[in-house]
Amino acid sequence: MGGTRSNRRWLAPVTAIAVVAGGAVLVPVVADASPDLPDITAQQLLTNVQGAKVDGLSGVVRSSTDLGLPAIPGLVGSQALDLITGDHTARIALAAPDKARAAVLDNMAERVFTTDGKTAWAYDSRSREATKLTLPAGRAHDKDPGKELGKAYDPTAVAKQFLDAVDPSTEVTVTGTESVAGRDAYVLRLTPRTDQTTVGSVTLAVDAKEWVPLQVKVLPRAGGDPAVELGFTEVSFEVPPASTFTFTPPKGTKVNEEKLPALTDKPGRGEKPHKSEKPVKPGVPDKLGKAGDRPTVVGEGWSSVVVLKGASADTASLQPLLANARTLQGSWGSGKVLTTRMVSALFTDDGRIIVGLVPPEVLESAAAKAPR
16 A cells, blocks of 8 residues: 555544444444356456446445454543444445535434535534534535545445555455445455555455445454454445435534634645645544644555654553553654554654554654654
8 A cells, every 4th residue: 555646644533543434343244145247357346446436325334343442541432432443333425526424323322424515513412512613615625524524434435545555565356246235246355465564454345336345344464353344234326415414403402613714825824734645544543633733644555654743642541551561662762552453552752652553663663754
């Protein structure tokens, strides 16, 4: 996975390293018997996927994430953590070019993220609170938080992060066929050609008619069940009506109103220009920094990592974990490292957090190159 055609650095919340990908722990998306489809080469399938275009879709998505993250005292029950762990079902809808909706269905509760291109809403029925975000005219669509949250539950968007970044560091093969959400699909496997990653492979179920991914699975290099699994159980490629993307808060809801500033051609005072970078792979936390701090990417391909400066992690909450974490030292300084079967995170003493789907030694190398 090397360069990318578009700026997809921050998927929330998944798919998060979206990113992006909140989901059920070890609850597989059920696939039907393998359909009989014409043979196709990996290159042909990649070409078809990259050229695919649908004006809209809607459906039900089941997702599962088991990154091996330990329980973090003080963060249990937090919305951000909940969205990248556990079992989730979501109803999603997309309409080109700027409309998206994701309704995450929890037990006796619902969280809604939606945008019509002009206004974005985030609503939590448990707290009976909603945030209304007015989007300035002309703002780039990929900056719309509502649309990004919708894409976090869209298998086609999550899969595209991997497909957009395929390069010689990735072996690409067609491994068979399967039926997903009642539709015939080819199975495309992406396998890293390096051991400098915790990812063993990524498999995509690609619709044999519309050529869009219907399901994504990320398997650990260490083996075992998928770490991330996201797929449709129902899907339609009809364009949803415009009313799908409007939102009226229920009576009694507390509404907080915000407005995004208009984009300017030049960065504001004290703000550095931010160049387009490689996408953050599903599973890397994407918004741990303070407001205004933006993550950067260090490294190439599957061994690339995300670096956050001045991160505002809750130090008190992390202390029980960091107290027992291994200490690393080098020319870059010192810090504590936490590792799971998929994610490694280095908390440096100078206030950086370096996270990736990589072994700890890759984080040390990145710490020497990352901005301080």
